[in-house]
Amino acid sequence: MKKILVADDEMSIRLLYSEELKEEGYEVYQAANGREALDIVDKIPLDLVILDIKMPEMDGIEALRQIKEKRPDLPVILSTAYGEYKKDFATWASDEYLVKSSDLEDLKAVVKRYLKE
Amino acid sequence: MAGERAAFLTQMVEVLTSTVSFGERLNNMVHLLARNLKVDLALYFGLDKARETLLLNVSSQGPVPPRLRLEFPLGQGLVGETARTRKSTIVHRQQPGVSAANAALEKLAPAYQTLAAFPVADDNFLYGVLILADRAERSLTAAERQGVQLTCLMLAAALRQAIVQEEAKKRIAELSVLFEVGKALTSTVELDELLERIVSTTAKVITARGAALHIINAVTGELRVSSRYGQISMECPALPQIPPSGAATEPPYYEGESTDAAGHTHYCLAVPLTFKGQLTGTLGVYDKFNPNGEYLPFDPENRQLLFTMAGVIVNAIENALTYQQVEDLAEKNERMVRNLTALQEISQVMLTSVQEERLQEIILQGLTQEHGLGFDRAVVLIVDEATQTLIGAKGACRSAATRDLPNLKALQVPPPEMIPVTDWEIPLRVDQGPLALAVLRKSPYHHHQTVKEPGLPPALEGKYAAQEFFVVPLVVKDRATGVILVDNQASGRPLEPERLHTLQMFATQAALVLENAHLYSTIETNNRELLLIRERMLESDRLAALSSLASGMAHEIRNPLVSIGGFARRIAKLVEPNSPLRGYVEVIQEEVTRLEKLLREILDFSGENLSYYGDHELAKLIEDTLILVQRDLDANKIKVAREFAQMPRLHCDDRQMKQVFYNLFQNAIQAMPHGGTLSIRTFPVERADGLYAAASIADTGSGIPMEVLHNIFNPFFSTKDYGTGLGLAIAQRIISRHYGQIEVNNEIGKGVTFIVTLPVAKYCLVKDVGQGAVPASVLRVPKGGR
Numbered sequence: 009m010k011k012i013l014v015a016d017d018e019m020s021i022r023l024l025y026s027e028e029l030k031e032e033g034y035e036v037y038q039a040a041n042g043r044e045a046l047d048i049v050d051k052i053p054l055d056l057v058i059l060d061i062k063m064p065e066m067d068g069i070e071a072l073r074q075i076k077e078k079r080p081d082l083p084v085i086l087s088t089a090y091g092e093y094k095k096d097f098a099t100w101a102s103d104e105y106l107v108k109s110s111d112l113e114d115l116k117a118v119v120k121r122y123l124k125e
Numbered sequence: 126m127a128g129e130r131a132a133f134l135t136q137m138v139e140v141l142t143s144t145v146s147f148g149e150r151l152n153n154m155v156h157l158l159a160r161n162l163k164v165d166l167a168l169y170f171g172l173d174k175a176r177e178t179l180l181l182n183v184s185s186q187g188p189v190p191p192r193l194r195l196e197f198p199l200g201q202g203l204v205g206e207t208a209r210t211r212k213s214t215i216v217h218r219q220q221p222g223v224s225a226a227n228a229a230l231e232k233l234a235p236a237y238q239t240l241a242a243f244p245v246a247d248d249n250f251l252y253g254v255l256i257l258a259d260r261a262e263r264s265l266t267a268a269e270r271q272g273v274q275l276t277c278l279m280l281a282a283a284l285r286q287a288i289v290q291e292e293a294k295k296r297i298a299e300l301s302v303l304f305e306v307g308k309a310l311t312s313t314v315e316l317d318e319l320l321e322r323i324v325s326t327t328a329k330v331i332t333a334r335g336a337a338l339h340i341i342n343a344v345t346g347e348l349r350v351s352s353r354y355g356q357i358s359m360e361c362p363a364l365p366q367i368p369p370s371g372a373a374t375e376p377p378y379y380e381g382e383s384t385d386a387a388g389h390t391h392y393c394l395a396v397p398l399t400f401k402g403q404l405t406g407t408l409g410v411y412d413k414f415n416p417n418g419e420y421l422p423f424d425p426e427n428r429q430l431l432f433t434m435a436g437v438i439v440n441a442i443e444n445a446l447t448y449q450q451v452e453d454l455a456e457k458n459e460r461m462v463r464n465l466t467a468l469q470e471i472s473q474v475m476l477t478s479v480q481e482e483r484l485q486e487i488i489l490q491g492l493t494q495e496h497g498l499g500f501d502r503a504v505v506l507i508v509d510e511a512t513q514t515l516i517g518a519k520g521a522c523r524s525a526a527t528r529d530l531p532n533l534k535a536l537q538v539p540p541p542e543m544i545p546v547t548d549w550e551i552p553l554r555v556d557q558g559p560l561a562l563a564v565l566r567k568s569p570y571h572h573h574q575t576v577k578e579p580g581l582p583p584a585l586e587g588k589y590a591a592q593e594f595f596v597v598p599l600v601v602k603d604r605a606t607g608v609i610l611v612d613n614q615a616s617g618r619p620l621e622p623e624r625l626h627t628l629q630m631f632a633t634q635a636a637l638v639l640e641n642a643h644l645y646s647t648i649e650t651n652n653r654e655l656l657l658i659r660e661r662m663l664e665s666d667r668l669a670a671l672s673s674l675a676s677g678m679a680h681e682i683r684n685p686l687v688s689i690g691g692f693a694r695r696i697a698k699l700v701e702p703n704s705p706l707r708g709y710v711e712v713i714q715e716e717v718t719r720l721e722k723l724l725r726e727i728l729d730f731s732g733e734n735l736s737y738y739g740d741h742e743l744a745k746l747i748e749d750t751l752i753l754v755q756r757d758l759d760a761n762k763i764k765v766a767r768e769f770a771q772m773p774r775l776h777c778d779d780r781q782m783k784q785v786f787y788n789l790f791q792n793a794i795q796a797m798p799h800g801g802t803l804s805i806r807t808f809p810v811e812r813a814d815g816l817y818a819a820a821s822i823a824d825t826g827s828g829i830p831m832e833v834l835h836n837i838f839n840p841f842f843s844t845k846d847y848g849t850g851l852g853l854a855i856a857q858r859i860i861s862r863h864y865g866q867i868e869v870n871n872e873i874g875k876g877v878t879f880i881v882t883l884p885v886a887k888y889c890l891v892k893d894v895g896q897g898a899v900p901a902s903v904l905r906v907p908k909g910g911r
Contacts (some may be wrong), residue, residue: 021688024687024692024695028691089680089683089684089687108683109690110693110714110721111694
């Protein structure tokens with residue numbers, strides 16, 4: 009079973025994403041900020057990370073940088089309420105940049121694309 | 126004896142003092158002497174000084190026929206010898222050499238035995254020789270000899286008196302001639318009249334049929350003036366380079382002789398007129414005649430007189446010439462003052478305007494009006510720096526109506542007839558004729574047909590026919606900004622060179638005021654642009670503030686919306702299809718979707734989206750967008766009319782541009798709920814700062830109510846109960862980011878037309894009012910900028 013980490017400071021979002029992704033047949037881990045996310049990356053052989061950007065303690069951009077340092081092969085999808093971070097080229101290290109939407113079909117399609125073997 | 130002698134002397138004195146003519150007296154004296162001495166023959170030989178010859182003048186035997194007019198050169202024969210030695214001699218035939226030396230005398234005194242010779246001289250001069258011949262061999266007594274010598278002295282006195290008399294007569298004649306001439310000369314200073322008088326007086330005093338006078342400019346060789354009177358039978362030289370036909374000591378003169386068809390011989394005599402200045406010439410007379418009308422050659426006396434006259438005349442002519450020059454100068458001065466006055470007046474009028482068009486009109490009026498420079502026709506051409514072309518700005522010809530206006534106030538009235546010249550285009554190259562050359566060389570040009578110089582440029586051939594014209598450049602700060610072209614073709618009046626000078630002065634003024642006007646209009650344009658930019662910046666500031674507020678709020682809302690919507694979807698999946706809950710959940714879902722869409726629009730508006738600039742075809746962008754609204758078009762039964770022009774590609778963000786058209790189409794569709802026509806047209810627009818591509822989107826709806834028209838581009842303004850009210854605001858924002866404009870034409874009851882105008886980057890100088898989205902490398906200086 010593919011392992012996915014969802015990192016978002018909003019609990020409701022974490023819950024929504026987990027539920028939906030579990031339904032698609034993935035094993036989902038959760039983190040409330042960048043630091044927690046990095047811990048999980050260290051401990052668990054993840055297949056994909058979904059990162060929010062605006063988070064307390066460590067934001068998604070810093071987390072992204074460190075994840076890509078540790079595991080360059082690990083696909084990271086940035087999922088944020090802000091479109092303008094696209095201009096920050098630190099986000100270009102991510103594999104995908106999605107603006108959050110209540111319709112998760114786009115997100116699920118992208119995840120599926122990265123994890124299709 | 127003494128009584129006889131006294132009687133002889135008394136007789137002699139009587140003869141000497143008699144009032145008969147000199148020749149008669151001479152005759153009588155010689156006769157008296159011969160009779161008194163009882164010699165067969167007495168002869169008087171007069172001395173011709175010039176020829177050094179003694180010529181038989183008087184014989185006691187009566188008049189001497191021409192064949193017997195003996196001549197003895199000085200020192201030859203008894204006559205010549207006596208003249209040389211001035212001593213009296215008596216010789217006899219049998220003496221050796223006498224017969225041979227005096228053989229010539231045999232003709233008059235065939236068998237003479239005795240010859241007595243006495244010099245006729247006073248203390249200073251020898252006048253001639255007196256010869257006494259007798260057939261008897263005889264001698265003279267001392268008393269006789271004394272008597273002869275006395276007679277000789279008397280003869281000398283008579284001769285001297287005659288010469289003095291003759292000279293006095295000549296002097297008087299000369300003086301009277303000079304008086305005549307003087308009278309003629311002082312009567313006028315008008316050159317022509319003076320010359321006429323000179324030639325007529327000259328002819329009169331010399332009793333010649335004709336006279337002529339020529340004066341030439343010694344430097345250029347041109348004939349300056351000439352005057353003729355009476356019959357001129359031949360040409361005598363105008364230049365005093367006359368072969369000296371007299372003695373070397375005499376000044377040069379010319380004598381001509383010719384025979385006409387009828388066999389009459391004509392004579393001419395000319396003497397030089399030499400001025401101290403640069404003029405030179407000749408005074409000539411033709412055909413002297415006697416009272417019988419016969420032509421006679423001119424004698425030295427005539428020559429002398431002519432010389433004297435020439436000397437007097439020269440000064441008078443020189444005076445007259447000087448006078449004429451002064452008059453010419455005065456006239457020129459007056460003309461200059463007139464010109465300057467006109468120039469000044471025109472200048473003043475020119476200062477009344479700073480509009481280039483109006484100034485060009487004033488300039489043309491000044492050039493063509495009688496009280497201005499008075500040319501028949503004038504054209505102003507202006508240099509277009511960008512294309513290096515001389516372009517016709519305005520042309521005018523003198524109109525009959527304004528011809529006689531009293532003063533230059535006339536410049537305030539409607540201009541003369543205008544000539545269309547705006548299609549005149551002359552490239553600024555040396556092979557393009559005098560107009561281009563005047564600009565390139567910054568020098569004026571006087572064209573006349575006689576000089577085969579560069580003609581008209583091909584662009585003007587046929588349009589502009591003038592034999593003679595002036596071209597002067599308009600030069601400001603060492604830069605030619607245009608030319609003025611004038612001619613007098615209509616009236617055929619010549620263009621005097623000094624008018625070119627005046628025209629140049631005028632052109633200097635004209636160039637200055639035109640340049641000022643140009644600068645003024647540039648400042649005005651810049652001012653307008655600055656105002657526009659300021660307005661735009663203010664607006665963009667307002668929008669920026671608004672958008673940052675909007676984006677802050679939007680983000681805060683987005684996260685909860687995602688959760689609400691996401692879970693609503695999850696609930697929907699779990700709810701039974703027939704459950705009433707399903708409807709509720711769907712409402713939540715739809716509302717969230719609507720809110721999310723609103724958010725996207727707000728955030729788009731706030732500029733969070735990245736730009737994707739590329740070169741795109743306007744028509745293609747429109748077609749792509751039309752596909753997106755096709756369903757709505759069909760639903761409202763709206764027809765689409767397209768009219769796309771060929772245009773260069775636009776440098777733009779295609780997604781944003783599609784957004785613009787999408788919004789405009791949506792508005793149009795909503796304006797036509799019951800069908801209609803959506804007319805879409807693209808076309809190029811040429812503006813002062815470059816080429817623009819325009820698209821007009823017109824609906825056939827009811828139009829925008831007037832009271833809300835001014836609000837339509839404001840964010841959050843909407844007349845509709847759906848939508849965000851951002852559609853047009855977003856469109857405007859995107860367009861202004863592309864340095865374009867959006868305008869609206871609203872016709873109540875007929876529909877609304879939106880016109881989007883976007884710069885075609887490669888042909889536009891777009892002012893960077895916002896982010897510099899247009900690469901500098903594609904910017905070019907636009908056409909028409911100076």
